[in-house]
Amino acid sequence: MLQLLGLTAGYHGGTVLHGVDLTVAAGTVHAVVGRNGAGKTTLVHTVAGLLRPASGRVLLDGLDLAGRPAHRIARAGVGLVPQGRRVFASLTVAEHLRLAHRPPRSADRPGVWTPERVLGLLPRLGERLGTRGANLSGGEQQMLALARALLSSPRVLLLDEPTEGLSPELADRVHSLARTSADEGMAVLLVCPSPAQAIGCADTLTVLTSGRTALRMDGAAARADAAPLRAALDLTPARD
Amino acid sequence: MGLLDAHLVPAVDGVAYGLLLFVVAAGLSLAFGTAGVLNLAHGTLYAIGAYAGAACGDGTWGGLVLGLAAGTAVAGAAGAGLSFAAFPLARRGHLAQALLTFGLALVGGDLLVQVFGADEPPVRVPGALDTSVTLLGHRYPAYRLGFIVMAVLLAAFGSWVLARTRAGAAVRAAADDPRMLAATGVSPRAVHLGVLTAAGALAGGAGVLGAPIIGPGPGTSENVLMLSLVVVVLGGLRSPWATLLAAVAVGEVQTLGVAVAPDLAPYLLFAAMAVALIARPRATEPPGGHDPSPTPAPDPLTWLRTRAKTLPWRRTRAKTPLGTGENAKGWDGVGRGTPASSPGRTGTGASLPERTGGKASLPGVALARRVAVPALVFGALLLLPGVLDAYTVSLAGSALALGLLAVSVTLLTGHAGLPTLGQTAPFAVGAYTTAVLAGAGWTAGPVQVVLAALAAVVFCLVTGPAVVRARSTTVLMITLAVGELASAVAGRLTSVTGGADGLVGFPPTRALWGTAGMVEERDVYTYALVVTALAVAVTLLVLRSPAGRLLAGARGAEARMRASGHPVGRYLLVAYVGAGALAGIGGSLTVTVQQYLSPADVGFEIAAFALLAAVIGGTTSVVGALCGAALIVLTRDWVAGAWPGHGPLLLGVLFVVAVYLLPRGLAGLRRGPNDAAAGGHALLPAPAAPPNDKVPT
Numbered sequence: 014m015l016q017l018l019g020l021t022a023g024y025h026g027g028t029v030l031h032g033v034d035l036t037v038a039a040g041t042v043h044a045v046v047g048r049n050g051a052g053k054t055t056l057v058h059t060v061a062g063l064l065r066p067a068s069g070r071v072l073l074d075g076l077d078l079a080g081r082p083a084h085r086i087a088r089a090g091v092g093l094v095p096q097g098r099r100v101f102a103s104l105t106v107a108e109h110l111r112l113a114h115r116p117p118r119s120a121d122r123p124g125v126w127t128p129e130r131v132l133g134l135l136p137r138l139g140e141r142l143g144t145r146g147a148n149l150s151g152g153e154q155q156m157l158a159l160a161r162a163l164l165s166s167p168r169v170l171l172l173d174e175p176t177e178g179l180s181p182e183l184a185d186r187v188h189s190l191a192r193t194s195a196d197e198g199m200a201v202l203l204v205c206p207s208p209a210q211a212i213g214c215a216d217t218l219t220v221l222t223s224g225r226t227a228l229r230m231d232g233a234a235a236r237a238d239a240a241p242l243r244a245a246l247d248l249t250p251a252r253d
Numbered sequence: 254m255g256l257l258d259a260h261l262v263p264a265v266d267g268v269a270y271g272l273l274l275f276v277v278a279a280g281l282s283l284a285f286g287t288a289g290v291l292n293l294a295h296g297t298l299y300a301i302g303a304y305a306g307a308a309c310g311d312g313t314w315g316g317l318v319l320g321l322a323a324g325t326a327v328a329g330a331a332g333a334g335l336s337f338a339a340f341p342l343a344r345r346g347h348l349a350q351a352l353l354t355f356g357l358a359l360v361g362g363d364l365l366v367q368v369f370g371a372d373e374p375p376v377r378v379p380g381a382l383d384t385s386v387t388l389l390g391h392r393y394p395a396y397r398l399g400f401i402v403m404a405v406l407l408a409a410f411g412s413w414v415l416a417r418t419r420a421g422a423a424v425r426a427a428a429d430d431p432r433m434l435a436a437t438g439v440s441p442r443a444v445h446l447g448v449l450t451a452a453g454a455l456a457g458g459a460g461v462l463g464a465p466i467i468g469p470g471p472g473t474s475e476n477v478l479m480l481s482l483v484v485v486v487l488g489g490l491r492s493p494w495a496t497l498l499a500a501v502a503v504g505e506v507q508t509l510g511v512a513v514a515p516d517l518a519p520y521l522l523f524a525a526m527a528v529a530l531i532a533r534p535r536a537t538e539p540p541g542g543h544d545p546s547p548t549p550a551p552d553p554l555t556w557l558r559t560r561a562k563t564l565p566w567r568r569t570r571a572k573t574p575l576g577t578g579e580n581a582k583g584w585d586g587v588g589r590g591t592p593a594s595s596p597g598r599t600g601t602g603a604s605l606p607e608r609t610g611g612k613a614s615l616p617g618v619a620l621a622r623r624v625a626v627p628a629l630v631f632g633a634l635l636l637l638p639g640v641l642d643a644y645t646v647s648l649a650g651s652a653l654a655l656g657l658l659a660v661s662v663t664l665l666t667g668h669a670g671l672p673t674l675g676q677t678a679p680f681a682v683g684a685y686t687t688a689v690l691a692g693a694g695w696t697a698g699p700v701q702v703v704l705a706a707l708a709a710v711v712f713c714l715v716t717g718p719a720v721v722r723a724r725s726t727t728v729l730m731i732t733l734a735v736g737e738l739a740s741a742v743a744g745r746l747t748s749v750t751g752g753a754d755g756l757v758g759f760p761p762t763r764a765l766w767g768t769a770g771m772v773e774e775r776d777v778y779t780y781a782l783v784v785t786a787l788a789v790a791v792t793l794l795v796l797r798s799p800a801g802r803l804l805a806g807a808r809g810a811e812a813r814m815r816a817s818g819h820p821v822g823r824y825l826l827v828a829y830v831g832a833g834a835l836a837g838i839g840g841s842l843t844v845t846v847q848q849y850l851s852p853a854d855v856g857f858e859i860a861a862f863a864l865l866a867a868v869i870g871g872t873t874s875v876v877g878a879l880c881g882a883a884l885i886v887l888t889r890d891w892v893a894g895a896w897p898g899h900g901p902l903l904l905g906v907l908f909v910v911a912v913y914l915l916p917r918g919l920a921g922l923r924r925g926p927n928d929a930a931a932g933g934h935a936l937l938p939a940p941a942a943p944p945n946d947k948v949p950t
Contacts, residue, residue, distance in 0.1 A: 061436050087438035095436070101429040108422040113437050146429075165438055 014039050015060070015091075015169045015200045020069035020079075022059040029055040030224045032069065037169065037200040037217075039123065042191055042232075044203045044211035046246065047221035053204045054096055056221070057173045060202070061093040062086035073169060088115070090122065092167030096174045096204075098154040100146035100161070107142040109157055113164040122166045123198030131160045134190065152183045159190060169200045176210055188214045208235065208242050220245040262391055263512040264505065269397045271504025272404035273466055275497050276459040277477060278484035279411060280452030286490040287428040288448045290339050291351040291726060293861075294358035296478030298328045298453045300365055302460020303469035307374040310464070314379045317461075324461035325454045331361070332453020336446045342912065343445070347726045348672050349912050352868055355861050356908025362474050363902035373470035396465055403462055411455070412493055424448055475857065479737065480507070483522050486730050487529045519745060523738040527731065531719045631786055638775035646774040648890050649883075650846035653781045656882035657788060657839030658859070659866035660875050661832040666864070667873035668796065669828040670808035671720065674860045675732025676836045678716070678739035679709035681855035683837025685743065685750055687844040691759040697766050702784055702841050709837025713830045721825040736860050743852040755851030762845040771845070781842045785879075788838050792875055795831070804828055862889075862904075869911045871918025880919055881911075 015037040023029040029052045037043040047053050058064040060071055062083035071079040078086050087093070101109060110128045117125060132139040135156045141149060149157060155175060162170060172191060176184035192214045195201045205211050208218060218235050220228040220242065228245035235242055281295045302324035309320030335354060342349045377383075382396040415421040426434045427444045435441050460469075467477060484503050488496030503522060510518040638646045658680050666672045683705035690701055716735050723731055743750045750756065761770035764780045771777045795801060806814045807821045814821050844850050862885050869884060870877025888907050893900035 063432055063436060082440070083432065083435035084438050084440045087436055093436045095433065099430055099433045101426040101433070103425050103429055104422055111419055112422045112426060112439070115438055161437060 014072075014074055015202065016070075016072040017056075017060070018070040018072065020056070020059060020066055020071065022055055022064055022066040022069075024064075028067065028224070030059065030066075033221070033224070033226055035219060035226065037202050039168070039200045040195055040198050041216040042195045042201040042203055042211075042214050043217045043219065044205065044208070044215035044232075045219050045221055046205055046208045046211060046242075048206065048246065051221045052224040053206075053221055054173055055224075057093070057095075057171050057202070057204055060086075060169075061091055061095075061171055087165060087167075090117075090165075090168035091171065092162035092165050092169065093171045094155075094158045094162045094173060094175050096177065098151075098158040100149065100154045100157050102147035103145060105143050105145050106138055106149070106157060109146065109161055110138075110164060113161040115165045117166045121168075123168060124166060124194070126163045126166045128164065131163055134193075135160055151178050152180065155179060155183070155187065159187065163194070167199065169202065170194055172201065172203045174205055175203070176205065184210065208239060208246070212236055212239065212242075218242065222246075258390075260509055260512060261389060262393060263508045265388065265393060266397065267505035267508040268501060269401050269404075269466060269504070270508050271501030272401055272408070273459055273463040274480055274484050274503055275500035276404055276407055276411075276463075277456050278481035278488070278496060278500055279408070279493065280455040280459075281481050282485045282488070282490055282496060283415075283424070283455075284449055284452040285485070285726075287424050288336070288339075288445045289343060289347060289350070290335070290354065290449065291347050291729065292335065292449075292452070293351055293355040293478060294331075294335060294361060294474075295354075295452070295456055295481060296474035296476070297358045297361040297365070298331055298456035299460040299463075299467075299477045300362070300469055300473045301328045301331060302457035303376075303464040303467070303473060304365060304369050304374070304460075305457070306461035306464035307376045307469050308369070310377045312377045312380050312383070314381070316377070317379050321458060321461045324457045326457075328457020328460065329450050329454035332456075333446060333450040335453065336449035338909075339449075340442060340445050345916060347729070348666070348864075348868065349916075351729065352861075352865055352908055353912045355865075356905045356912065358474060358478075359901045359905030359908065361905075362471070363899060363905065365474075366471055369469070371471055373468055376464040376468050378465050400462055400466065404459075407455075407458065408493075408497070415493075420447065479857075480522075482730065482733065483526050486526045486734065489529075516745070519741045520738065523734050523741060526734040527719060527738065531722070531731075627790075631782075634782055635779065638778055643774045645891070646778045647846060648886055650774070650778045650781045651843070651890070652883045652886040653778075653785045653879075654839045654842035654846055655859070655863065655866065655886060656879040657785055657842065658836050658863040659870065659878035659882040660789060660792060661835035661839065662863045662867040663870060663872060663875060663878040664792065664796075664828060664832040664835065666867055667871075668801070668804050668808065669825050669832075670724070671728045671732075671825065671829070672725070672864075673720075673732040673832075674729050674857070674864060675720075675734070675736030675739075676832065676863055677736045677855045677857075677860040678732075679712050679833035679836040680840040680843075680859070680863075681739045681743055682712045683709045683840030684844050684850050684855060685756075685840075686837070687762075687841040688756045688759055688850045689749065691762065691844070692756070694760070696760050696763045696770060698762050698764050698780060698784070698845070699766075701762055701845070702838055705841035706834040706837045709833045709840070710830050712837075713833030714826075717826045717829045717833075721822055721829055733857075733860075737857065740852055740856050743855055750852070751850075753852060755849060755854075757849045759848075761848060777846055781846055784838065784842060788835055789875060789879070792831075792835065796875070800827075865908055865911060869915060869918055871915075874918060877919045 015035075017033055017035040019032045019034060020030055021028060021032050033052075033056060035043070035045070035056075045053055045056065055064060059066050060078075062078070062081055062085070066079050069079060070077050073089055073091065076089065078089060078091070081089075101112075104112065110131065114126075114128055116127075137153060138156055138160060141153060146154065146157065159175070170191070172187075175187045175191075179187065188210075191201050191203055195216075203211055203215065208220075211218065212232070212235055215232045215235070217232055218228075218230045219226050222245070228241065230242060277295070277299055280298075281292060284290045284292045284295070305324030305327060306317075306320040309323055310316045335357065338357065339350045339353055342353060378396045382399050384395050385392040386395045386398065387393070388398075415424065423434065423439050423444055424447070426437075426439070427441065427448075431441050431444075434444070467473060480503060484496060484500045487499035487502065502525075506518055506521050506525075510521055514521075637649060641649070658676055661679075662673055662676050665676065686705045686708040687701045690696075690704060695701065695704075720728060720731055720735070744753055746752070761772055762777075762780070763770050764776070771780060796804075803814075803819065803824055807819065807824050811821055840855070843854060847854070863882070866881030866885050867878045869881030870879070885904070885907065888903050889900050893903050896903070
């Protein structure tokens with residue numbers, strides 16, 4: 014379970030997140046939606062340790078990760094699929110898989126991922142094993158970024174706009190993969206700009222506005238009536 | 254066939270030499286490409302190995318193996334030490350790390366001389382290899398053939414590790430995107446340590462095996478460093494094969510080239526380097542990913558300070574933010590009762606509280622202060638000869654000349670954003686122009702200064718287009734090539750420059766037409782002070798004019814400036830030419846002050862000193878650069894006088910101390926230590942808020 018308590022973070026220039034509280038239970042998908050500049054990527058980067066929080070706590074099954082270096086957080090069980098994929102340009106697909114594969118030391122991981130299993134789910138990568146990251150198509154890069162995160166058998170999966178620029182079929186594939194991971198017991202934090210992309214697979218939705226949580230809704234309730242969600246996204250003032 | 258036959262021996266020598274350079278340059282390129290460290294101590298690592306090889310080599314195989322083990326281990330450990338020293342500076346960029354490694358190289362060179370003496374020790378190879386074999390009808394040393402085999406094996410092993418192992422994949426990933434690699438669970442610190450240790454071990458091993466080819470001695474470090482830098486620049490950072498080709502080409506120039514065309518060989522190398530950089534200005538940039546992270550970097554001092562605040566007995570305030578100077582700044586703002594101002598402006602607002610006080614805000618008083626303070630400083634400096642002995646006064650004159658060079662470096666590095674190691678080139682042009690003019694009887698100071706500046710301007714107009722096309726570290730390398738080329742010319746063009754003997758015996762400069770030549774130190778000093786003050790005043794006026802703001806814009810947001818229709822390249826060229834003129838004036842003053850000029854006065858060391866002076870000054874502060882130059886001359890000539898023979902050691906320590914303790918230079922001290930964000934702009938108004946394009950939200 015991932016718990017954020019009063020998380021405040023920013024860059025030199027100003028604070029972006031103002032005390033965000035958020036819980037992603039194991040086995041669920043928690044979608045965070047918000048406009049450009051709402052602080053979604055800052056949230057993900059702070060959890061992953063790419064950005065040091067100014068204050069607040071990031072609890073992974075009770076263990077406080079806030080302020081630790083990124084590689085420790087990754088080893089503690091946080092997998093990141095960053096915005097823009099960020100695959101390693103000069104590494105082949107096979108090298109990505111080898112570099113990212115870290116068999117979990119403890120048995121309490123929700124699911125154990127091996128290169129074979131990942132390639133079984135994402136067969137396209139198997140055809141491109143010798144291709145360098147820079148030469149993959151956008152969709153293939155996204156698959157590779159997902160594979161890279163899954164291969165550490167994480168407890169928490171952070172997906173930052175994973176369907177950006179993908180065809181609808183591929184986007185569906187990504188969402189169903191997120192769902193599958195959650196069903197195995199992973200806590201999935203899914204970030205996307207509009208609720209339409211997340212509403213299908215999310216158990217909980219949070220609207221982030223100007224670095225603060227503006228609304229929290231149950232997934233089922235949102236599927237039944239998305240009006241409050243849209244209101245929270247449209248009518249709240251933009252970032253000050 | 255006859256030609257080939259006659260030159261077969263140097264040609265094969267060239268291959269051996271080239272492979273040696275390849276092994277050394279591979280380490281340099283690895284450290285730069287993946288760890289982001291432009292390791293100017295790499296030659297010292299080679300020298301460690303070479304000395305170890307000479308010390309352990311006793312003509313047996315056991316001696317060679319022992320030397321190899323010792324040299325590799327010690328140089329590897331030194332590489333690891335470099336990693337520990339440089340890693341905390343990683344977020345401050347290449348410049349700080351390059352200066353740190355240069356300081357450590359000076360210290361290491363001094364230590365090596367302490368341990369092994371200043372002579373070049375003889376190197377013995379195992380008896381079985383100490384013979385010659387017949388190669389296509391020529392006698393050829395067996396050791397060199399053996400070395401070629403060893404170097405090929407070493408290179409093959411290195412390529413295999415890099416291309417085929419998981420560790421090698423991690424290293425290449427670190428070059429691509431270090432932060433993403435960290436998010437994949439690999440410690441960037443471990444990669445940094447591993448890469449620098451491996452690079453050190455490679456250089457050390459190459460030193461042991463290569464000692465019979467490039468032997469140990471006081472000049473080894475710089476020689477090897479320069480040659481391997483040339484190899485890296487020629488080969489680029491992308492392909493090991495290109496590096497190999499470049500290394501063999503450089504080796505051939507150094508052996509075959511010297512045999513065939515001894516006069517041209519020294520120019521050939523650096524000319525080739527310059528051509529390679531002009532043709533592919535982006536080739537030597539580390540491939541991606543090294544842009545500073547959006548997290549404000551806790552420099553060591555701020556870190557210590559914030560740590561001290563979190564110690565149990567200091568924990569009086571409720572909640573202590575850990576790590577970033579950002580929070581500490583916020584506190585001080587609260588503590589002084591100043592309201593939080595807008596981001597990017599906090600720098601000047603919080604750090605100069607007296608400006609918000611009533612008196613200073615009156616424009617008349619501010620103007621008076623602006624004029625009065627420099628006038629007072631100038632007056633005090635004018636009176637200096639009255640209280641100092643002649644030697645110190647002449648040192649002060651040298652400091653002024655070096656100070657102008659440092660100001661010119663500041664102009665380029667801090668204001669134009671082109672970090673330079675080659676301002677010694679226009680400096681040399683100005684210096685030699687003055688010396689030659691004086692020799693021809695043109696001794697009037699104004700004529701010398703103006704013509705020196707003009708010559709430097711012409712020189713910069715020729716070299717400028719190559720420099721202003723490049724950015725960041727590539728500029729360091731291009732300017733290094735320009736500087737080295739100039740110093741090679743100075744050493745070779747004996748008819749004009751006097752070669753290595755230098756120029757001496759020309760008549761002294763006359764301050765004005767009709768006055769007598771200046772021979773008294775105090776007169777020379779006063780002349781140098783007036784010229785410096787005028788040059789600095791003009792520089793400051795230009796920097797404060799709209800032209801200065803355009804330059805600041807070009808540095809801070811080049812793409813936006815271009816998009817707004819500004820010809821950024823032309824601005825940079827003007828800045829480069831202006832900086833060249835300043836350096837030329839500095840060169841002219843050097844000649845007037847010293848009454849002597851040799852290639853050592855315009856060499857790489859002087860370039861590094863000028864860069865350090867600029868960094869000590871805070872990279873953008875003109876006055877800071879002058880102070881930095883004074884500090885360096887003081888250390889080199891005055892403090893070192895009390896401890897003879899250890900000038901390099903003291904300067905090395907100065908480099909290291911300055912890089913660690915003055916992250917924003919002397920100018921940063923003035924603005925208060927907690928003002929982390931705004932950069933070193935003491936004399937400029939605070940820059941606009943940092944560009945936000947890279948900050949994800």
